[in-house]
Amino acid sequence: MAAWGQRLAGVRGVLLDISGVLFDGAEGSGVPIAxxxxxxxxxxxxRLKVRFCTNESQKSLGDLVELLQQLGFDISEGEVTAPAPATCLILKERGLRPYLLISDGIRSEFDQxxxxxxxxxxxxxxxxxxxxQNMNKAFQVLMELENPVLISLGKGRYYKETSGLMLDVGAYVKALxxxxxxxxxxxxxxxPEYFKSALQEMGLEAHQAQ
Structure with missing residues (x-):
């Protein structure tokens, strides 16, 4: 116990993953982890600040939070750092016009x-x-650009659903x-920049969070 006490000394916040940590899920459903x-x-x-940091890219932020609330979690959209809203900010800041190879579940995040x-x-x-067809279209867009830009919402190898392990976006990113x-x-x-943005939302430095 003393070792844990030393490790947590000075910690003021906690970053929590969602999928596979809070719940195991499938499209439109989920089961809370015990x-x-x-x-x-x-x-x-x-006394700790809590923020949720996810790579979820099949559900919009609103749909994800609604699901979590239905499962019994005390959570709001303002407490979640998600890749789609962060990507939209980057696209606007850099004047980028994307070809979107994404799930229909998050397409609404890119309406603007x-x-x-x-x-x-x-x-x-x-x-x-x-x-x-869609992967080849993404390949063609990139090859036609003088300075190709490929932005990926995460780079995981696989993730877990109630039906078993599922191939994640990382394999397709590697192909491109x-x-x-x-x-x-x-x-x-x-x-690292993604975690830094979550810490900024919490008003904490890296050494103050777990």
């Missing part, structure tokens, strides 16, 4: 983004949309990186 609802409630009753005459590609966990001879910009875990 004790997770109670753990979140206990953290929120403590100009997608005409694409000058970059945004890729996420697109599920059934990872067809040869290899074919185009480029490196993707990752918005989401494990990007």
């Amino acid at each position: 004790g997770s609802v109670e753990a979140v409630a206990r953290l929120k009753r403590s 983004i100009d997608t005409s005459n694409p000058n970059c590609v945004v890729i996420a966990d697109a599920g059934e949309s990872f067809s040869y 990186e290899y074919a185009c001879g480029i490196e993707a910009e990752v918005v989401g875990k494990p990007s």
Whole structure:
């Protein structure tokens, strides 16, 4: 216990993942992991700041939070750092017009983004949309650009649903990186900048959070 006490000395906040940590889920449903609802409630009753940091890219932020609330979690949209809203900010700041290789579940997040005459590609966990036709279109867009930009909402290898392990976006990102001879910009875990943005929302430094 003393070791844990020393480790937590000076900690003022906690960053929590969602999928596979708070719940195991599938499209439109989910099952809380045993004790997770109670753990979140206990953290929120403590002196610690709590923020949720996810790579979820099949559900919009609103749909994800609604699902979590239905499962019993005390959570609001303002407490979640998610890759789609963060990507939209980057696109607007840099004047980028993406070809979107994404799930229909998050397409609404990009409603205010100009997608005409694409000058970059945004890729996420697109599920059934990872067809040869769509992957080849993303490849063609990138190869036609003088300075190709590939932005990925995460770079995970796989994730867990109630039905078992599922192939994640990272495999498809690697395919485009290899074919185009480029490196993707990752918005989401494990990007250090993504965690820094979550810490900024909490008003904490890295050494103050777990």
